[in-house]
Amino acid sequence: MSRKKVRIAAILGVATLTSLAAYGWHSVTAISRPTPEEYAVYSSFLHHLAADKLFERKKLIAVNRSVALQLPKYDALSPYSPPTPSELKITSMDEFSFPDFAEFCGNCAKDFARKNLKSWPLSNLEFSQIGAATDSGANDNRPVSLSRVGFNLWHSRAVLAFTADCSDAEQSLVCIEIGRAYLKSKNGEWAVEKVLATLH
Numbered sequence: 632m633s634r635k636k637v638r639i640a641a642i643l644g645v646a647t648l649t650s651l652a653a654y655g656w657h658s659v660t661a662i663s664r665p666t667p668e669e670y671a672v673y674s675s676f677l678h679h680l681a682a683d684k685l686f687e688r689k690k691l692i693a694v695n696r697s698v699a700l701q702l703p704k705y706d707a708l709s710p711y712s713p714p715t716p717s718e719l720k721i722t723s724m725d726e727f728s729f730p731d732f733a734e735f736c737g738n739c740a741k742d743f744a745r746k747n748l749k750s751w752p753l754s755n756l757e758f759s760q761i762g763a764a765t766d767s768g769a770n771d772n773r774p775v776s777l778s779r780v781g782f783n784l785w786h787s788r789a790v791l792a793f794t795a796d797c798s799d800a801e802q803s804l805v806c807i808e809i810g811r812a813y814l815k816s817k818n819g820e821w822a823v824e825k826v827l828a829t830l831h
Contacts, residue, residue, distance in 0.1 A: 662746055665697070665753060669780040672789045673753075675821040676812050677775065685797040685808065689771045698776045698792070699750040700724045724748060729790075731827075732781060735813050736788035743781025743790055751779060773797065789814045789821065797830070807831045 673693065681691050702724065705715040721728055726741035733740035778792040790813055797806040810828025814821050 664751060665779060668782075668786065672780045672791065672814055672821050673777060675814060676777075676791065676793070676823060679812075679823040679826070680775065680793075680795060685806070686773060686795070689773045691775050691795070692772050693753065694774050694776045695753050697747070697751040697753055697779050698794070700744070700747045700778075731811070732790045735790060735824075736781075736783040739781040739783045739788060739790050741781075742783075743779070746779035746781065747792075753777065787816050789816070793828075 677691055677693060680686060681689075703721060705720055706712055724744050724747075726733060726738075726744050729740040729743060732743055773796045775796070776794040781790045782788070790811065792811050793809075795808045797808045798804055799806070808828050808830055810826055812826045813824045815824050816822075
């Protein structure tokens with residue numbers, strides 16, 4: 632075999648290996664639809680949320696699309712407000728935007744940011760109706776918007792963001808709870824470690 636043919640074969644071999652490596656890397660890093668494990672996290676979180684006094688005698692309904700992250704709109708509220716210094720502006724969504732997630736479970740902040748750059752359909756929500764009371768009526772339904780779940784490398788910890796309607800018509804209360812949930816897996820079961828939320 633001539634040197635020229637050997638060189639061409641070597642180049643083709645390197646190109647093939649590079650293509651296979653790129654395909655393998657894409658397969659590993661590509662974001663797919665929510666997994667059964669994510670639905671297990673959602674289920675655990677919604678059961679936890681339904682037990683809160685804010686949702687007493689109400690039924691939580693998970694919205695059928697996840698919420699996408701959005702960059703904040705700076706200086707848009709009023710033409711008279713002072714401009715936000717450029718060094719304080721968030722110009723991209725990445726794991727560094729979620730230091731509390733990174734502190735709780737490291738790589739899950741990156742996983743969370745990657746998955747939530749767009750909205751995803753949430754299908755097969757068999758757990759979507761979590762009854763806080765068995766006699767809850769249709770008027771007591773409360774929608775809950777969920778983000779995709781971010782996992783750490785070992786899938787032993789998980790994080791998500793949520794928005795829940797906690798309004799109460801009887802008390803003339805208009806209320807939205809916005810927060811983040813932190814969960815741990817123990818013996819294959821997900822449990823809520825803590826929820827940090829604010830009422831609006």
